[in-house]
Amino acid sequence: MLNHDFRRFLDALDDLNPAQIEDAQTKIGDLRRKTEAISEIEARTNQEHKCPFCGDDRRQKWGRTRTKIQRYRCSGCKKTYSGRTGSAIGRIHRPDLFMEALRDMLGSPAPQSVRKLAKQLDLNKYTIWRWRMVVFSIIESSSVAASFSGIIEADETYQRESRKGSREWVRYFANTQNVPKPPRPRWEDYTTQGLKMMRGLSKWQLPILTVADRGGSRLFRRLPDRKSATVERAMSPLVPGDAVLCSDGGNGYKDLAAVRGLEHFVVGSKPGTRVAAGCYHIQNVNSLHARYDRFIKPFCGPATKNLNGYIRWLEVRLAGMAPADIIRAA
Template sequence: MRHHDFRRFLDRISLLSPAQIAEAGTAFQDVRRRSEALTEIEERTKKEHKCPFCECEARQKCGTTKTKVQRYRCSDCLKTYSGRTTSIIRYIHRPDLFLEVLRDMMGDAPPSPVRRLANDLDLNKYTIWRWRMIILDGLSGSSSKAFAGIVEADETFQRESRKGSREWGNHLRDPAHHSAPPRLRWYEYGRKGVPMMRGLSRWQLPILTLVDRNGARRAERIPNRTDKTIEAALAPFVAPDVVLCADGLSGYKNFTASRQITHVEIKPIKASIGGSSAYHIQNANSLHQLYKTFIRPFRGPASKYLDGYIFWFIARSLKWDPVEVFRAI
């Protein structure tokens, strides 16, 4: 728009009715979101500045995509690409709304339910769900990988869930070809004379957490709590010069003994080594409480998606910037 036309447009804004002002505000908000998403995509292109096919840096502009993203033609292999060519959101037609979903997931406020967010963005609920799964996949590296000083290790547990599974329906429809699932559905306990299992069982999935005093955090779902599993989970991240605060589980004892790491065994009442207040697992327990608060509104996500929810929780607890996440994925 020419400057003269733009000034005339501004002069006529005062003639709009309240309903027209509200409609114009919605249109401006939509344009702003689109422009911001395109800007972030361009920032990724400027940062990498290499052809994703041959890594040549020589390029020239070559039109735009359907979503108005700038395309480039490589001067070497002559292939065209954009800032989304190698990203997992390259097939999404509304990157602006995708960024809004990402902001809702990574914001300080609790994330909105899928249906409410779909109504707010005028999208289908299955689209919001699919976008969330894409984001969870992009958050797979959210946990910290380096720990130093005093490191706290402990486990929390998430009840196994087969939400969305058709195993019981398949069994009831065709028991000859579909065997009965290994356990009853959760709501059937107590109704058929089967008492609810108390305490830990194989239906409680362990999640190993690591926390140090510098703010590093890690949560990882592990298949069990055997010695080999604990040692394999700790070995890549716990350095030999740290002090590991953990309970008396044999996996922690064997791991620290084999690598000559100082192990402070945290007992139910007080810590060992003179009862020093510096050695505790209160930060790990606090992280567990934050996880329970985060996961409670989802009413037990399906276990096949649990890893993604753990990545999401860690990214939120570490205050990841949604714009940076948008650029990265």
């Protein structure tokens, strides 16, 4: 828009009635959201000038895409591409609303459910769900191994197994001769057949190893089981030889300290035993467990097949990752 046309537009705003002002604010808000999304995507392109097809860094501007994103033409292979080509967000048709979903996942105090966010953005709930799976794939592929030193705290928390979306019982009833019976009863069987619920740390409780040090490094990692050897294998590459290990009385931690020759402080869960020798405790890890419980509770038990994505989601929230970082890592 030319400058004098823009001035004429601003002068016309004085003649708008309240309803028209509301419509104008909504339109400007939508335009600002789209512009911000386009800016983030084009910033991703400006960081890496190479063609996603042949790797040539020579290019020229070649119009814009349907979503107003700058398109380029490679001078080597003559193919056109944009900032989304070859990325995990390459087929998302509403990058502006995708950025809003990212802000809800990373920036809001408490992420909304899929249905609430879909209603807010006027989208189908399955669209929001697919976008979350896209974000999970991005943050899992961009994860960086945590480095620990000094006083290291370690403990496990547990998440009940969930088979949401599983069709195993449907397949079993459809073909009982050839399909083996699933190992876990259906939840309705506990009431209709009078089955007793397993209490405590049963085989349906999935262990999640939590490690933290006094420097702020944190790690959540789902373990296949809660055997001592499994805990020892998971902890071995994380703990340097000069570290001090604080944990509960689990055999996995004791075996690790004995094999590596680590200084090991064992703390208890009862009052008076939670701190050993003044500064040796696992209160930071216990705080992470409380944060995990608050984070995971609104999702009413996520499916076990997606649990790693939720764990990594919590890690990036605690690390303060911004939506722009997700776009650049896509």
